[in-house]
Amino acid sequence: MSHALDRRLAIIFNPVAGRRRPGMVEQVMAAATAAGAVVALHTTDAAGHATAIARDLARSATADVIVAAGGDGTINEVVNGMAMAGTGELPPLGVVPLGTANVLAHELGLVGDPVRIGRQLALGPARPVRAGVANGRLFTMMAGVGMDARVVAGIDPALKRRVGKGAYALGGLREILAGPGLDYDVMVTAPDGTITRHRAVSCILCKGHYYAGTFVLAPDIRLEQPLLHAVLFTRPGRLAALTYAAAMTLGRLGGRPDILVLPAVSARIDGPTGEPVQGDGDIIARLPVDISVWGGRLRVLGM
Numbered sequence: 001m002s003h004a005l006d007r008r009l010a011i012i013f014n015p016v017a018g019r020r021r022p023g024m025v026e027q028v029m030a031a032a033t034a035a036g037a038v039v040a041l042h043t044t045d046a047a048g049h050a051t052a053i054a055r056d057l058a059r060s061a062t063a064d065v066i067v068a069a070g071g072d073g074t075i076n077e078v079v080n081g082m083a084m085a086g087t088g089e090l091p092p093l094g095v096v097p098l099g100t101a102n103v104l105a106h107e108l109g110l111v112g113d114p115v116r117i118g119r120q121l122a123l124g125p126a127r128p129v130r131a132g133v134a135n136g137r138l139f140t141m142m143a144g145v146g147m148d149a150r151v152v153a154g155i156d157p158a159l160k161r162r163v164g165k166g167a168y169a170l171g172g173l174r175e176i177l178a179g180p181g182l183d184y185d186v187m188v189t190a191p192d193g194t195i196t197r198h199r200a201v202s203c204i205l206c207k208g209h210y211y212a213g214t215f216v217l218a219p220d221i222r223l224e225q226p227l228l229h230a231v232l233f234t235r236p237g238r239l240a241a242l243t244y245a246a247a248m249t250l251g252r253l254g255g256r257p258d259i260l261v262l263p264a265v266s267a268r269i270d271g272p273t274g275e276p277v278q279g280d281g282d283i284i285a286r287l288p289v290d291i292s293v294w295g296g297r298l299r300v301l302g303m
């Protein structure tokens, strides 16, 4: 990276995600510029555009930091674009949280005050993180199959913009009322190579410990670890789904015998072909899915 005082920031801005926080990206840019950074703004014009911009920026090596300004979906697009560049060392990723849940930003301690975020982007240190990969597509925080993936697949973007996280709560309720989900065949490979096989109604592979905002799903996993924690919800039925949702909201998931949390280097999930797999809050793959730790290296600006 070049000297902090002339750090070149390329900000990839998703204006659709940004509608919930008008003016935030401008405030971050002003603070970063005041702290000595040289800032270029690239605004996306459609889904998928952030990936193409990030790929081109990483290939041309014209940015010292590639910043995703949006929600977790935008970050996911940017990381996948950077990985496509196929160059040696990638520039670090920065985040301006403008989305609904902003799970990665919470994990990095990068929420709130735009002035602090701008200074962090201009001057802050980068730390190494490891991403996950699901059928070739990277994710930074989590990938899931079952209820949460069906909620993500069914979400109405307009409703999400209007009511924010409430759209997920409504989607969750609709899924619970829709009745008992299917169950999935999950093969988990532990760090020592042991393979175990499980049935689960929902399965979430976590790279970080937060989920859907700041709910804690897998308390002991951190972004820098070359590891996933597989969280398996094993009890079927409406009542169990309702109990799981309530326990997550109240922070009481720990210690339940019907929820397994298994350290994993990889997992394979089988179920009806074509069922959605969510990654970082968007549908990124379909069943059957192979999920593992990505072999490449990422760095992220954050605490």
Ligand SMILES: Nc1ncnc2c1ncn2[C@@H]1O[C@H](COP(=O)(O)OP(=O)(O)OP(=O)(O)O)[C@@H](O)[C@H]1O
Binding pocket: 014, 015, 016, 017, 044, 045, 046, 047, 048, 049, 050, 070, 071, 072, 073, 074, 075, 077, 098, 099, 100, 101, 102, 103, 280, 281, 282
């Ligand atoms: N210019 C654009 N027009 C329409 N859609 C876009 C545009 N740029 C990006 N997108 C898409 O918008 C979707 C939502 O973005 P994102 O996930 O970043 O925000 P969010 O949904 O508000 O936040 P979160 O994922 O944190 O809940 C992503 O799937 C992304 O591909």
